[in-house]
Amino acid sequence: MKQLIAGNWKMNGSLEFNQALLTALAQGLETAPRAEVALCIPAPYWAQFRVLCAQYPALKGVGLGAQDVSAHPGGGAYTGELAAAMLRDFDCRYAIVGHSERRQYHGETDDAVAQKARQALSCGVTPIVCVGETLADREDGRTFEVVKRQLAAVIHANGPCISEAVVAYEPVWAIGTGRTATAEQAQQVHAVLRAQLMAATARADRVRILYGGSMNAANAADLLAQPDVDGGLIGGASLKAADFLSIIGAARR
Numbered sequence: 001m002k003q004l005i006a007g008n009w010k011m012n013g014s015l016e017f018n019q020a021l022l023t024a025l026a027q028g029l030e031t032a033p034r035a036e037v038a039l040c041i042p043a044p045y046w047a048q049f050r051v052l053c054a055q056y057p058a059l060k061g062v063g064l065g066a067q068d069v070s071a072h073p074g075g076g077a078y079t080g081e082l083a084a085a086m087l088r089d090f091d092c093r094y095a096i097v098g099h100s101e102r103r104q105y106h107g108e109t110d111d112a113v114a115q116k117a118r119q120a121l122s123c124g125v126t127p128i129v130c131v132g133e134t135l136a137d138r139e140d141g142r143t144f145e146v147v148k149r150q151l152a153a154v155i156h157a158n159g160p161c162i163s164e165a166v167v168a169y170e171p172v173w174a175i176g177t178g179r180t181a182t183a184e185q186a187q188q189v190h191a192v193l194r195a196q197l198m199a200a201t202a203r204a205d206r207v208r209i210l211y212g213g214s215m216n217a218a219n220a221a222d223l224l225a226q227p228d229v230d231g232g233l234i235g236g237a238s239l240k241a242a243d244f245l246s247i248i249g250a251a252r253r
């Protein structure tokens with residue numbers, strides 16, 4: 001299976017900025033990329049992305065992703081929420097769920113994240129389930145316990161369907177800080193997550209486990225060479241075409 005390199009634009013972008021970034025990415029992706037590529041773009045710009053996909057065939061293979069999805073089924077009084085069925089309407093291939101910024105600033109619990117993953121899976125949208133420990137957790141030696149608890153909630157709510165999900169290990173202390181987990185630290189946690197998935201599904205080998213947290217053009221090759229690192233979830237570096245393209249180029253075949 002190809003590695004997956006997914007950009008998470010977070011709350012960045014504008015019509016003008018996106019036009020320039022996507023045009024540059026289209027040029028860089030003209031030769032078939034080594035990895036599968038996805039972009040989790042703020043929803044108001046999905047239409048712009050589709051217009052540019054029609055204009056630049058090289059973008060057609062890029063999967064569109066949402067940065068969140070509602071834990072509730074479509075229809076209902078949930079102001080501001082986007083239902084998984086709405087994502088499906090826009091051909092969203094992916095939806096990030098449980099990003100640490102949502103857990104931290106929006107109080108998302110493990111159970112809510114599990115329900116979001118469930119909604120996505122029920123509509124044929126692949127959830128990218130984020131797990132990760134804080135610096136305090138790591139210093140207390142609780143890294144494995146925390147990520148296993150977060151993933152266990154999603155496995156519990158979804159059973160063997162977890163084989164259809166993507167998991168992203170994003171240590172909170174590495175996000176936007178320039179402080180990356182070493183390749184060894186990432187591999188250690190990914191191996192623990194893989195073992196947990198193996199206990200839940202016979203198809204754990206097909207679940208891609210991404211690393212996220214200050215991944216950049218300089219450190220990507222080392223991280224992506226680890227046996228249980230199946231791709232990356234990239235924040236800041238996905239906003240710079242040259243950097244994002246270098247990361248895609250660093251994927252292992």
Ligand code: 13P
Binds near residue numbers: 008177178214236
């Ligand atoms: P940075 O790559 O900016 O550290 O962000 C990582 C992330 O949170 C991706 O979801």
